[in-house]
Amino acid sequence: MVGLGKRRPSRARSGVSGLQGRHSSPAEYAATTRSVDDGLIIERLAHDGRGVAHIANGKTQFVEGALPGERVETAIHLTRQRYDETHVRRVIEASPDRTTPPCIHYALCGGCDLQHLAIEAQRGHKLAVLQEMLSRQGIELTEAPTLIATDDQHYRRRARLGVKVDAEGRVHLGFRARRSQRLVDISDCTILVPSLNVLLGPLHDQVATLEAPRQLGHLELLESDQGVVLVLRQLKEHAADARRWQAFAEMHGLHIVRWLGRDTPVLDWLTLPPALTYRLPGPGPGTGPSDELTLGFAPGDFLQANAAVNRRLIETAMVWLGNIDGRSWLDLFAGVGNFSVSLAARGAIVTAVEGNVSMVERLADNARINGLDVVSRQADLTQTSTIEALLSEYAPEAVLLDPPRAGAERVCQTLVEHPVARILYVACDPATLSRDAARLVHGGYRIVHAAVADMFVHTSHLESMLLLEHPRKQW
Numbered sequence: 001m002v003g004l005g006k007r008r009p010s011r012a013r014s015g016v017s018g019l020q021g022r023h024s025s026p027a028e029y030a031a032t033t034r035s036v037d038d039g040l041i042i043e044r045l046a047h048d049g050r051g052v053a054h055i056a057n058g059k060t061q062f063v064e065g066a067l068p069g070e071r072v073e074t075a076i077h078l079t080r081q082r083y084d085e086t087h088v089r090r091v092i093e094a095s096p097d098r099t100t101p102p103c104i105h106y107a108l109c110g111g112c113d114l115q116h117l118a119i120e121a122q123r124g125h126k127l128a129v130l131q132e133m134l135s136r137q138g139i140e141l142t143e144a145p146t147l148i149a150t151d152d153q154h155y156r157r158r159a160r161l162g163v164k165v166d167a168e169g170r171v172h173l174g175f176r177a178r179r180s181q182r183l184v185d186i187s188d189c190t191i192l193v194p195s196l197n198v199l200l201g202p203l204h205d206q207v208a209t210l211e212a213p214r215q216l217g218h219l220e221l222l223e224s225d226q227g228v229v230l231v232l233r234q235l236k237e238h239a240a241d242a243r244r245w246q247a248f249a250e251m252h253g254l255h256i257v258r259w260l261g262r263d264t265p266v267l268d269w270l271t272l273p274p275a276l277t278y279r280l281p282g283p284g285p286g287t288g289p290s291d292e293l294t295l296g297f298a299p300g301d302f303l304q305a306n307a308a309v310n311r312r313l314i315e316t317a318m319v320w321l322g323n324i325d326g327r328s329w330l331d332l333f334a335g336v337g338n339f340s341v342s343l344a345a346r347g348a349i350v351t352a353v354e355g356n357v358s359m360v361e362r363l364a365d366n367a368r369i370n371g372l373d374v375v376s377r378q379a380d381l382t383q384t385s386t387i388e389a390l391l392s393e394y395a396p397e398a399v400l401l402d403p404p405r406a407g408a409e410r411v412c413q414t415l416v417e418h419p420v421a422r423i424l425y426v427a428c429d430p431a432t433l434s435r436d437a438a439r440l441v442h443g444g445y446r447i448v449h450a451a452v453a454d455m456f457v458h459t460s461h462l463e464s465m466l467l468l469e470h471p472r473k474q475w
Contacts, residue, residue: 001233005241008423011057011341014096014397025087031144037429039071039072039073039092039093039132040053040055040061040063040066040071040072040074040430041053041069041070041071041075042063042066042067042068042069042070042071042072043068043096043307044065044068044457045068045125045461046062046429047112047129047132047133047430048111048460049113049114049117049125049459050062050063050064050459051063051065051066051068051070051072053066053074055365056238059082059083059084059085060082060084060152061074061083061084061221062083062084062085062086062180063086063087063088063099064085064086064087064088065087065088065116066088066091066115066167067094067095067097067098067116067117067121069093069096070091070092070093070094070095070098071091071092071093072073072088072089072090072091072092072285073088073089074086074087074089074093075087075089075092076247076278077179078179078359087178090397091254097117097118098116098118098123099115099116099117099118099119100378101115101116102115102153102190102314102391103115103188103189103190103191105174105184105186105187105188105189108168108177108178108184109174109175109176109177109178109184109186110175110176110177110178110179110180110412111175111176111189111191112191112459113157113456113458113459113460114458114460115455115458119152119378120137122454122457122458123147123149123286123454124215124462125451126452126454126460126462127144127147128208129430129462130145130430130434130462130464130471131145132142132435132448133430133433133434134437134438134450135433136437137435137437137441138435138438138441138442139434139437139438139441139447141447141450142447143449143450145450145452145464146316146449146450146451146452147451147452147454147471148309148312148313148315148316148451148453148454148465149309149310149312149453149454149457150306150308150309150454151308152324152457152458153190153191153457154190154191154192154193154194154197154458155191155193155305155306155307155308155309155457156191156192156193156196156305156306156456157193157196157222157223157303157305157307158220158221158222158303158305158384159189159192159196159220159221159305159308160218160219160220161173161174161175161186161200161203161218161220162174162175162176162183162218162222163183163207163216163217163218163219163444164183165213165214171204171207171208172185172187172188173185173186173200173204173207173219174437176279185204186200187200187201187204188200191457191458192221193223195223195227195228196221196223196228196259196431199221199228199230199252199254202248202252203219203230203289205416206244209244210238210241210244211238211240211241212236212238212241215234215235215236215238216233216448217233217234217235218234219231219232219233219262220233220299222299222303223307224274224276224277224278225276225278225294226255226274226275226276226296227253227255227274227277227279228252228253228254228255229254229255229256229257229274229276229299229386230249230254230255230257230260231257231258231299232245232247232256232257232258233258233259233265234258234259234260234372235261235262236260236262237242237260237262243272244256245270246270247390247413249270249271252472254271255269255271255272255273255274255276256269256270256271257269257270257271257273257299258270259300260270261301267298267299267300275296275298276296276297276298276299277294277297278294278295278297278307279292279293279294279295279297280292280293280295280310280311280314280338280341280342281293281311281314281315281342282292282345282374283318283342283345283346291374293341293342293345293370294366294369294370295337295338295341295366295383296336296362296365296366296369297336297362298358298362301335301336301356301358301359301362302336302359304337304338304455305455305456306455306456309411309453309454309455309463310338310455312453313426313451313453313455313463313465314338314339314342315452316424316465317339317342317424317465317467318342318346318426320448320449321346321422321424321467322346324343324346324348324398325346325347325348326347326348326349327347327348327397327398328349328351328396328397328398329343329348329349329351329393329396329397329398329399330350330351330353330390330391330393330394330396330400330420331343331350331351331352331353331399331402332353332381332390332399332400332401332402332408332411333353333355333381333402333403333404333408334354334363334376334400334402335354335359335363335399335402336351336359336362336366337352337362337363337366337367337374338364338402338422339400339402339426340352340363340366340367340374340400341366341367341370341372341374343400344367344370344372344373344374345370345372350374351374351375351377351390351394351396352374352375352376352377353377353378353379353381353390354376354377354378354382355378355379355380356378357378360376360378361376363376364376377390377395380412381403381408381410382410383410384410385415386411387410387411387414388414388418391414391415391418391420395463396420397420397421397422397473397475398420398421398422398423398424398475399411399420399424400424400425400426401417401423401424401425401426401427402427403427403432404428405428405429405432406429406432406436407427407429407432407433407436408425408436409432409436409439411436412439412440413439415440415443416439416440416443416444416445418471419443419444419473420470420473421467421469421470421474421475422467422468422469422470422475423439423440423445423466423467423468424465424466424467424468425431425465425466425467425468426463426464427459427463427464427465427466428455428461428463430462430464433464437466437468440468441468444470444471444472445468445469445470446468446469446470446471447466447468448467448468449465449466449467450464450465450466450467451464451466452464453465
């Protein structure tokens with residue numbers, strides 16, 4: 001998952017590895033940029049949302065803030081052997097898809113990178129990226145991917161805010177700037193849910209009143225069914241500042257918890273610890289509370305940032321799967337049960353496996369809260385022997401994968417050697433999904449459904465989901 005305001009490494013952004021970059025000199029800039037009169041013609045968008053162009057000598061230019069068909073004047077901020085990383089200085093001829101960014105901080109903040117592109121075009125780009133990534137692996141989809149999307153503003157229910165005190169003692173609170181570790185002070189964020197956005201100003205003022213603001217590493221905001229949780233990363237104990245935070249919590253109706261300590265931080269609640277939950281769609285046809293599932297979580301657990309898209313993702317998966325009553329499933333990288341409880345609520349026999357011990361415990365609690373029977377296991381899913389043992393012990397008819405960005409290469413290799421009837425693969429990185437899907441498809445599986453979930457609107461990040469079947473395994 002991509003964090004709000006978190007800088008992406010240049011190597012990952014470019015798709016080119018093994019090349020060291022350096023900042024260009026004025027002479028190099030003049031030699032590799034067309035004149036203002038001519039400009040650069042943008043040919044297409046790269047997977048990460050940057051424009052792609054070529055200068056007269058054929059060298060590739062990756063241009064932040066540029067759109068296909070545009071003519072732009074650019075400036076180089078990093079030059080490499082085979083390409084330059086640049087940004088738009090002036091748009092000479094604009095694309096019809098160019099739009100005014102809704103956020104006043106967009107020009108500086110590194111949290112979003114596609115607000116200058118109309119929302120329909122953003123989503124079209126993401127659909128095309130998944131198809132192209134799969135095509136590069138020799139996989140052609142028989143039908144276009146489904147688009148899963150909801151609101152394009154005020155959707156994000158968690159965010160991490162950097163805190164810095166400069167040499168003059170001024171407090172800065174916000175997200176990382178583009179191409180920099182510098183913080184951009186954020187007073188209003190158009191993608192945060194309102195309950196989080198309204199706290200940005202008060203939080204800045206609060207940090208400025210602390211006696212030891214330099215002991216604060218960062219802040220994290222989480223929206224739950226029980227209200228907003230403020231998570232402090234605090235290096236040392238400071239009793240007076242702790243009392244200030246407790247007063248702030250009372251004033252704004254918050255729950256506050258600290259990760260206290262430098263090397264091995266300990267979770268320490270400054271307010272009464274709530275039983276944090278969020279809701280998922282239930283198996284019934286209704287829309288009332290009784291038709292919803294409840295999942296508990298804790299600070300530090302993985303939590304999808306976009307609640308509405310997460311619900312739609314699960315609903316889409318369940319439509320694809322149809323009747324799963326009595327079917328045996330192995331849910332790998334299960335987290336706190338985001339998919340496990342939905343499968344079990346529809347009658348599936350579910351064994352859920354997660355590497356994090358505390359999340360395994362919460363997964364088991366979540367099954368009990370919802371009156372469901374789910375076997376919860378802790379295991380290292382990077383080990384082939386462990387994966388083989390799980391497949392042998394539980395003999396699942398189907399497997400659900402929801403891995404981190406590194407993907408599930410070892411699992412997919414094992415599932416080729418020990419096939420199951422169905423695989424539902426949910427991914428936060430289309431590159432590793434395409435790599436793993438290629439192993440599965442070339443190993444005998446076929447893709448029957450694909451979807452792109454616009455989980456992080458106004459960014460180039462996309463979530464995707466594939467349903468695969470094995471023709472030799474009866475369902």
